[in-house]
Amino acid sequence: MRVAIVLNTSWNIYNFRMNFVKELMALGHEVHTIAPLDEYTRLLEEAGCQHHVIKMDSRGANPIKDSALILEFFMIYKKVKPDVILHFTIKPNVYGTFAATLLRIPVINNVCGLGTVFLKDNLLSAIAVFLYKVSFRFARRVFFQNPEDLQMFIEKKLVTNKTADLLPGSGIDLKKFHPTEYKRNEKFTFLLISRLITDKGVLEYIEAIQxxxxxxxxxxxxILGAIDEQHKRGIKSELIRKWIETETVEYLGTTDDVRTFIEKADCIVLPSYREGTPRTLLEAASSSKPIIATDVPGCNNVVVNNYNGMLCKIKDATDLADKMKSMSELKEEKLREFGRNGRLKMEAEFDESLVINKYLAALKKLE
Structure with a gap:
């Protein structure tokens, strides 16, 4: 089969979908990747993908401006002539599906997270719901990363039980993210891994630290992660500089390999407002690290309170601070227990092979 994989960044494909891509190639499928040009595009091509560049802004949502993507997707799909298209992230899911439907190409969509638009009740949210409702009528399969998102789409009649299915996020490579022997730091170390946008609970993390x-x-x-001032909910670099100058937090910048940073931390923190299935938490749990996360869909599918970490209230810096203090006061054996439990949970529920096999089964039905 000629399989197209479409995302909002080449970086995302290379970092989170590459094992799936390699499995497709090993089975003899021809893989076409479609995403904006970035420093990872070359790596996709070197790996054997046929890449097609699309101009797509992954930040913000303007349905009038973004509707032009339908034509761009249409022209690429018409040229590539894929047998099936796998869409990931919001804009490919919606506008890519419209384009594929015009060309009668079957699509498999993936809701990797709802984004803030679903947490608000405004015109933009209403438009987003409408676009999902219309476009998802044409998808052969729609995968969700947690049961709450799936149920919400069914209740809003955006998908049917027949087309909806559940995946354990993007899965985790258990060989790449393996446990290391836990040794408590002299200074207990908390690490938040995320883009610096408000939705990830960064401001609550800073307030809790203070x-x-x-x-x-x-x-x-x-904090480890990219500064993204251009994002609608990005945190200004001026404020981040202030945190650094006052030694409120140690900013570690960005990295292509988070494993060393996870290994050196005592606890991974993610006070996000809502997630699909957060990759950061899968990586942390697979590495046998205790976790503190918000008790919201996505996060609470990975973290079980007092089993492999602690759950805190959403947008509540005081509760987050309480959980962080409690975590830092735990004895080393309890921290090790949290880590072991997290690893066991990853092995049982989130192994990347489970995700890949579900995709392969879905593709087989379309042959």
């Missing part, structure tokens, strides 16, 4: 420091908690607080 509260803990005022109480005399002797710990180290870190």
């Amino acid at each position: 509260k803990l420091k005022s109480e005399g908690v002797n710990a180290k607080f870190q």
Whole structure:
């Protein structure tokens, strides 16, 4: 089969879908990747993908401006003539599906997370729901990363039970992210791994840090992730510089390999407002690290309170600070237990092979 994989960045394909791509190639399928040009595009081509560049802004949502994507997708799909298209992320899911439908090409869509638009009740949210409702009528299969998102789409009649299915996120490569022997740092170290946007709970994390420091908690607080001022909910670099200058937090920048940073931390923190299935938490749990995350869909599918970490209230810096303080006061054996439990959960529920096999089964039905 000629399979097209469409995302909003080449980086996303290379970092999160590459094992699936390699499996497709090993089975003799011809893989075409479609995404904007970035530094990872070359790596996709070197791996054997036939890449097609599309101009797509992954930030924000303007349905009038974004509707032009339908024509761009249409022209690429007409040229490539794929047997099936797998869409990931919002814009490919919606506008790519419209284009594929005009060409009568079957699509498999993936809802990797709802985004803030579904957390609000406004005109933009209403338009997004409408676009999903119309476009998803034409999808052969729609995969979701947590049961809450799936149920919401069914209740809003955006998908049917017949087309909807559940995946354990993008899965985790258990060989790449393997446990290391836990040794507590002299200064207990918290690490948040995320783009610096408000939806990820970064502001609550900073407020919690300030509260803990005022109480005399002797710990180290870190952030690893890209500054994204252009994002509608991006945090200004001026504010981030202030956090660094006042030594509120240690900013680690960005990396192509998070494993070293995860290994050096005592606890991974993600106070996000809502997720599909957060990759950061899968990586942390697979690496046997205790986790603190918000009790929201996506996060609470990975973290079970007092089993492999702790859950805190959404948008509540005080509760987050309380959980962080409690975590830092745990004995080393309890921290090890959280880590072991997290790894067991990943092996049982989130192994990447489970995801790949579901995709392959869906493709087989279209042959």
